[in-house]
Amino acid sequence: MTGVNSATPPRRRRLARVSAGLNRPDEQSDPSRISKVGNTIGKAVTWDGWLKLGAVVTAVGVLVGFWFTDHSLQATNRQIEASNRQLVLAQQTEITDRLAKAVEELDNQGLDARMGGIYLLGQLAHDSIENRSVAFEIIGAYVRTHAAYPAEVPRQMDSYKCNSDGKITPDIQAALTVIGHRDSPAEEPVDLSETCLNYAQLMNLDFRNVDLTRSGLMNAEIKASTFVGSRFQDVSFVGARTTDTDFRNACFAGTILTYTSLTGDDLRGATFDGGYLKRTGLTNVKVGSTTLHAMDIRQTDLTGLDMSQVTVQDLFANDENHWPPGFTPPPLTDRAGIAPGCQ
Known part of the structure; x- marks a missing residue:
């Protein structure tokens, strides 16, 4: 009986085990484990590497932004370049059309149309540097064609016969005016040689760098214009009137200035060689380092x-000449010499 009573019934043993399990301390509430987790979190929060990591992330963001910005700018630049190419092409097409229109007008039978073509070329030369020389080549060719000096007319006192009515036509006058208003005369040569x-x-007008070789300017009216360094090889100025015009360093070789009136002109540094200065009016003319040879x-x-700085040699003069007071002329000749030509 005693052995049976002392034995613990199975049900009670199961209850005892359950009770023991309920009274077992929970591993998650272990103070040491909680402390470790807290320390880990604290270290993570106070880790000084966060600043470096933030800097890296920021730098990456900036680089990515730069990359997108650069590609966006490149795309924009490509669009701008394409637009510029289209604009340049449109401008070139417009200029080509204007040039073709002007040339077409020059071939028109109507005087007004031809004058319009000349002024169109002048405006085109002003608007387009690339086509400036072409425009003036066309204008020069037009003058040489429509105002050519006839081969059968001598270039002496008969130069007035070089055109039928004695005067240039309005379209030729318009061409001369356009030429005289070039934007860069020193860089834009124009050939008007052998023209009437x-x-x-x-x-x-500014006529620098204009070739007038063997041309006729009889009875021309020239005022306040520029011919600095010009070459008047075999040019006829018979009866012309020049006023306040700049002829400095110009070359008058074989030039006919008979019956010409020069008033207030600047002839300093000019060379007169082998031509005619006969019965010429000289009023308030500036001379200095000027050469008169075989004239x-x-x-x-x-x-x-003021002949003090004028070089005089082999002049053809007579008793009807009047010299400046105190000036002794050199030995004179009995005929005009032959001009060697402008160098």
């Missing part, structure tokens, strides 16, 4: 000139 420009009106100066009054 009698009675031309050259007022306030026919008969019946020309030189009293108003």
Whole structure:
């Protein structure tokens, strides 16, 4: 009986085990484990590497932004370049059309149309540097074709016969005016050689770098214009009137200035070689380092000139010449010499 009673019934043993399990301390509430977790979190929060990591992330973001910005700018630049190419192409097409239109007008039978073509070329030369030389080549060719000096007309006193009515036509006058208003005369040569420009009106024009070799300017009216360094090889100025015009360093070789009136012109540094300065009026003309060689100066009054710096040699003069006071002319010849030509 005693052995049976002392034995613990199975049900009670199961209850005892359950009770023991309930009273077992929970591993998750172990103070040491909680402390470790807290320390880990604390270290993570206070880790000084967060600043470096943030800097890296920021740098990566900036680089990515730069990359997108650069690609965006490249795309924009490509669009701008494409637009610019289209614009340039459109401008070139417009200029080509204007040039073709102007040339077409020059071939028109109507005077007004031809003058319009000349002014169109002048405006085109102003608007387009690339086509400037072409425009003036066309204008020069037009003048040489429509105002050509006839081969059968001598270039002496008969130069007035170089055109039928004695005067240039309005379209030729318009061409001369456009040429005289070039933007860069020193860089834009124009060939007007062997042309008949009698009675031309050259007022306030710049004719530097214009080739007038063997041309006729009889009875031309030239005022306040520029011919610095110009070459007047075998040019006829018979009866022309020049006023306040700059002829410095110009070359008058074989030039005919008979019956020409020069008033207030600047002839300093100019060379007169083997031509005619006969019965020429010289009023308030500036001379200095000027050369008079082998010229026919008969019946020309030189009293108003300061000849102190003028080189005089082999002049053809007579008793009707008047010299400046105190000036002794060199030995004279009995005929005009032959001009060697402008160098």
